[in-house]
Amino acid sequence: MNVIKPNTGHPPLGKSGVPGLPRPSAPAHVISDDAEAIAVAHRLAADFVQGAAARDRDRVAPVRELDLFSQSGLWSINVPRAFGGPELSYVTLCRVIAIIAAADPSIGQIPQNHLGVVAAIRTVSDPAQQTLLFDLVLSGLRFGNAFSEFGSKRAADFETKFEDAGDHVIVTGRKFYSTGAIFAHLVPIVALDDQGRAWYAIADRNAPGLTVIDDWSSFGQRTTGSGTVILDRVTVPKTHLVPGYLGYERPTADGAIFQIIQAAVDTGIAKAAIEDTIAFVRTKSRPWIDSGLDRASDDPYTIQAIGDLTIRLHATEALLDRAGAAIDRAVSDPTSESVATAQLATAEAKVLSTELSVYAASKLFELAGTRSTLAAEALDRHWRNARTHTLHDPVRWKYAILGNHALNGVNPPLHAWS
Structure with a gap:
């Protein structure tokens, strides 16, 4: 059995069960606005990226990083203002996740279910329960998840x-x-x-x-x-x-919110792969023998490929923003039309982010060359992370709901994967 090794005082993990982490000793910060959220995300990402390759290689638990992340206030950004939270836009929330995921996509993925449950509490809980649970989130407590079950016939089949x-x-x-x-x-x-x-x-x-x-x-x-x-x-x-269950008995944005955070993680993976490709080609790759060039970065075919990746990344980021804005509208006014619009926009973002993250992480090696495959470079983590994370739900079914709506006017189904 693999063991995640701690990088701070956390007991070794293993078969006998993993003890829980201590609760925070002070309340988490509360973010004031969208600009602060983005600034905090960039500051944390600059820290998290430093050890990302080593944590991946050695399976080191990001305990210190998660404590910084949740205490920064970024884990409460979708708590409603009426309960003391920032209630920032889902455009900002997705940008935050993409920024963190570009630094370390494992850390970017970990709050996905936390943020989704916060959204669900807003949708389905009564005011007393909302007050209780949102206070816990604002205090700095982190939700994990115990949702899926291994080996069930379908993802939504539960025996628990x-x-x-x-x-x-x-x-x-x-x-x-x-x-x-x-x-x-x-x-x-x-x-x-x-x-x-x-x-x-x-x-x-x-x-x-x-x-x-x-x-x-x-x-x-x-x-x-x-x-x-x-x-x-x-x-x-x-x-x-x-x-x-109430979040799926009537039109709500709950499913789209769970989904868009996944798309944000994949967008971050794609961005990191593209940035590492550019850095490697500029500094380490050799020009091809027939090019007559002194620098690999002057290769016209490489230039074209980087241009293509850049366009795809910008398109993916634009669709992610568009989907976040549609979710904001659906949260504010959940109707059949607004929720379907949010689901469809999120599906589009999910398709592009999935395809780009896998494509960019693979294209990296083609453009950077053989040296980029060496273990010391640790660039394979981008493809491994992209290929693993994008398996959460098949994008062929995103194409299906988009096509069925365009052709037949059928709205997407209401569940946590849509």
Whole structure:
């Protein structure tokens, strides 16, 4: 079993289960506006990129980095103003995630479900529950996730259930792809009630019966901790039981929000791959023997290819912004039309970000040359991360919902993958 190695006081991870991290000793910062969010993201990214290759190579847990990230205020940027949060735009939220993911896409991915659950709480919780849970987020607590299950027939098929026990529920099941659960303070669990409806049961990370196992062995996104969570009669107070299913019984932006954050991660991966391609060609690549040139960066075919990548990146970033703006409108006024518009715009961004991240990470080696494949360069991480992360949901189905809407006027389905 692979083991994520800590880079700060965190116990070694292994088969016996991973202990939870301490809660923050002070409340997190609250971001004031969009400009501050972008500035903070750039500052953190400049730090995170320094150790990204080593963390990937050695599976070093980004504990210090996550503490800086969540305490910076960037994990509460979609908490509503009415509850003390910044309530920044989803355009800004996606730009933040793309900036962080360009530095280290594992760190960029880890808050995805946290931010999605914050959005769901806004959509489906009553004011008392919103006040309680948003206060926890503003205090600096991180949500992980225990959503998906390994080996089920479809992604939305869940065997994890909860029993009603008065003022609390008891949750039993087994989860996989539990990104961020290792590093979380609270773990939202997708569990079914006796009517088959899916709720988020938000358990304490150190709750008796909740065991996190570090068995994530993917070749990419290696430090997300996306392994197993075992739930053996875990007690969750009803104050922390969020009716997630309500977000998909009527038109809401919840599914698009989960999806657009994935697209932002892929956009960041693409941007990093392109920037590393340019840097390598400028400083290390040799011109081809037949070119008659002294510098690889003067090769006209390489210049054309970099131009093509640049255009594709700018198009992807523009679609990401467009989708974020559509989500903002759907959050403000959730109608069948506004939600479908947000879903369709997000699907377009998801298609381009997926295809560009894989393409750019592969094109890097073609343009940079054989030397770029050496282990010391650590450039293979871009392709491994892109190929792994873009498997979350198949873009062929994004093409399908876009085409079906254009041809037949059929709106996308309402679920967390759309």
